[in-house]
Amino acid sequence: MTEIPEHLLKRAQEAKAKAAAKAGGAGGDAAPAPAAAAPADAGEAGGGGKIPAALLARSKAAREKAAGGAPEGEGGGGGVATAERPSAGATVAAATATQAPPLATGPEGHTQRLLTVVKAGSIQDVKARPTDKVHTWPHLLVGEFVASLAVTAFLLVFSAFVNAPLLTLANFNLTPNPSKAPWYFLGLQELLALFHPMVAGVTIPGIGMFALMLAPYTDRNPSNRPEDRKFAICLFTVFLMFWAVLTLMGSFFRGPGFNFVFPWTDGLFFEL
Amino acid sequence: MARALERKSRSEALAERLSKLGETIQGSQAWNSIFRPGSIFRKGYTDSPRNRSYVIMNSVLYHLHPVKVKRHAVKVSYTLCLGGLSFFLFILLTVTGIFLMFFYRPTAAQAWDDIYNLQTAVTFGLLVRNMHRWAAHLMVLAVFLHMARIFYHGAYKPPREFNWVIGVILLTLTLLLSFTGYLLPWDQLALWAVTVGTNMMGYTPVFGSQVRFVLLGGVEIGTDTLLRWYVLHVLMLPFVTVIFMAVHFWRVRKDGGISGPL
Numbered sequence: 001m002t003e004i005p006e007h008l009l010k011r012a013q014e015a016k017a018k019a020a021a022k023a024g025g026a027g028g029d030a031a032p033a034p035a036a037a038a039p040a041d042a043g044e045a046g047g048g049g050k051i052p053a054a055l056l057a058r059s060k061a062a063r064e065k066a067a068g069g070a071p072e073g074e075g076g077g078g079g080v081a082t083a084e085r086p087s088a089g090a091t092v093a094a095a096t097a098t099q100a101p102p103l104a105t106g107p108e109g110h111t112q113r114l115l116t117v118v119k120a121g122s123i124q125d126v127k128a129r130p131t132d133k134v135h136t137w138p139h140l141l142v143g144e145f146v147a148s149l150a151v152t153a154f155l156l157v158f159s160a161f162v163n164a165p166l167l168t169l170a171n172f173n174l175t176p177n178p179s180k181a182p183w184y185f186l187g188l189q190e191l192l193a194l195f196h197p198m199v200a201g202v203t204i205p206g207i208g209m210f211a212l213m214l215a216p217y218t219d220r221n222p223s224n225r226p227e228d229r230k231f232a233i234c235l236f237t238v239f240l241m242f243w244a245v246l247t248l249m250g251s252f253f254r255g256p257g258f259n260f261v262f263p264w265t266d267g268l269f270f271e272l
Numbered sequence: 273m274a275r276a277l278e279r280k281s282r283s284e285a286l287a288e289r290l291s292k293l294g295e296t297i298q299g300s301q302a303w304n305s306i307f308r309p310g311s312i313f314r315k316g317y318t319d320s321p322r323n324r325s326y327v328i329m330n331s332v333l334y335h336l337h338p339v340k341v342k343r344h345a346v347k348v349s350y351t352l353c354l355g356g357l358s359f360f361l362f363i364l365l366t367v368t369g370i371f372l373m374f375f376y377r378p379t380a381a382q383a384w385d386d387i388y389n390l391q392t393a394v395t396f397g398l399l400v401r402n403m404h405r406w407a408a409h410l411m412v413l414a415v416f417l418h419m420a421r422i423f424y425h426g427a428y429k430p431p432r433e434f435n436w437v438i439g440v441i442l443l444t445l446t447l448l449l450s451f452t453g454y455l456l457p458w459d460q461l462a463l464w465a466v467t468v469g470t471n472m473m474g475y476t477p478v479f480g481s482q483v484r485f486v487l488l489g490g491v492e493i494g495t496d497t498l499l500r501w502y503v504l505h506v507l508m509l510p511f512v513t514v515i516f517m518a519v520h521f522w523r524v525r526k527d528g529g530i531s532g533p534l
Contacts, residue, residue: 131342132342132343132344133340133341133342133343134340134341134342134343134346135321135324135325135328135339135340136327136328136333136337136338136339136340136341137324137327137328138324139341139346140337140341140345140346141327141333141337143346143348143353144353144356144360147348147353147356147357147360148356148357148360151357151360151361151364151410152364155364155403155406155407155410156399156403158402158406159399159402159403159405159406160399160402162402162406163398163402164401164402164404164405164406165459165461166384166387166388166391166457166459167459167460167461168459168460169384169458169459169460170380170384170458170459170460170462170463171460171463172463172492174460175464176460176461176464179464179465179467179468180464180465180468181465181468181469181472182450182451182454182465182469183409184412184416184447184450185447185451185468185469185472188472189468189472192472197472197475198475198477200472201471201472201473201475202472202473202475202476202477203477209440209444212440213436213437213440213441215423215428215436216428216429216430216432216433216436216437217433219428219429221429222429222430223426224425224426224427224429224531224532224534225426225534226424226534229426232423232426233424236420236423236424240420271461272405272409
């Protein structure tokens with residue numbers, strides 16, 4: 001049988017008691033009911049036998065049904081539950097009752113009845129789990145503000161002391177030795193010294209960029225935990241180190257003629 | 273004593289008039305047309321969960337941030353602020369770049385002199401140029417490190433695959449922005465660094481010489497190249513970058529905020 005939540009049972013019982021009390025109070029002119037027929041209800045109402053006969057009959061029938069008809073109901077409906085709870089007196093009443101009065105309507109035309117309780121879990125699938133969240137203001141915005149202030153301050157101070165390079169006017173007839181690309185292309189320039197220009201200047205960086213873009217489509221591992229992604233992390237670290245080493249080589253270890261030098265003996269050939 | 277009392281009452285009267293003026297301004301139509309209902313500038317700010325939401329909800333920041341974010345997402349140790357700082361550096365570069373544009377003409381005859389004058393004759397010219405230069409290098413670094421951070425956190429995995437692709441495009445755009453700016457001072461460093469860089473692009477298979485011609489606006493670097501790279505640097509690449517950034521930030525929110533925790 002379907003489990004009826006505690007609060008619904010309680011509510012049903014309260015409503016019943018209230019209705020009974022009301023009927024008991026208002027039914028002064030009603031015919032006095034046989035008190036023996038419903039000892040439990042009489043005690044609840046506290047009115048001392050002033051319950052209308054129709055109500056008594058109805059509750060009796062209900063009790064009867066709950067006691068005697070429960071197996072039937074289970075076999076037929078399965079999920080149908082009545083709001084009334086079978087009481088101890090029901091079995092006594094059921095023994096004496098022979099014929100149930102019509103249940104269609106009560107004295108005031110009440111027809112509602114709690115048929116079943118469907119729990120939320122069975123009809124709606126909740127996908128979003130509540131996550132631990134904080135307000136963007138102040139928790140995120142303050143951090144962003146501080147970070148941007150710190151960077152601005154750093155840049156301001158750094159710029160006050162270190163000047164951007166401005167060499168002499170561009171001269172097509174005077175090639176500086178060495179001629180170097182901006183630092184983020186020095187890895188490429190380093191490759192250029194090792195491979196054929198088409199391989200170093202176009203093929204390797206092109207494939208590198210393309211492979212980088214395809215990373216989320218080639219890496220099918222759904223986990224983002226470092227211990228599950230050892231291969232991916234190794235591969236990317238090798239990739240990063242490859243470029244870092246090339247860039248450092250091109251920046252600091254290449255001198256005139258793009259020949260190999262040691263910065264601590266031959267000096268720096270590097271401009272930002 | 274009496275004078276002190278009088279002064280006190282006068283200052284009280286002044287305070288009262290000031291607060292009344294404040295109320296008049298805050299009740300005016302102009303003020304209320306500027307600040308949306310619920311804005312903290314209408315009602316003042318006292319710290320409460322509702323007002324914390326209103327700060328975001330009733331300001332333009334709502335385009336960038338949701339009202340609430342995951343708790344781990346505000347940890348500096350998780351993001352290292354790298355994405356946000358890349359964006360901030362972009363803004364800083366825009367501001368300093370606009371300043372520089374007032375003093376710079378992109379022709380071979382004038383470019384170097386303009387930079388030289390900017391450094392020697394313009395108030396704060398040297399400082400702003402330095403900031404622009406260093407912020408540019410820092411931005412390349414920040415974007416690159418941001419990419420590394422994303423990879424190590426596995427943040428490119430579904431549903432964020434496409435945002436990673438946009439991120440790689442943004443990295444390329446950042447490099448191009450920096451590289452096009454490199455030529456503009458028109459000094460020996462600029463000329464020869466760009467010569468080396470564009471020579472590399474000239475090795476593109478099949479279309480090599482055409483690619484180089486389009487990039488340089490001629491067969492050799494010259495005043496046409498300067499104009500071309502200037503327009504790319506101050507207008508076209510920032511425009512494209514802003515569009516990609518808008519999609520990037522939008523996708524961050526649509527894909528459920530930043531990734532993690534691990």
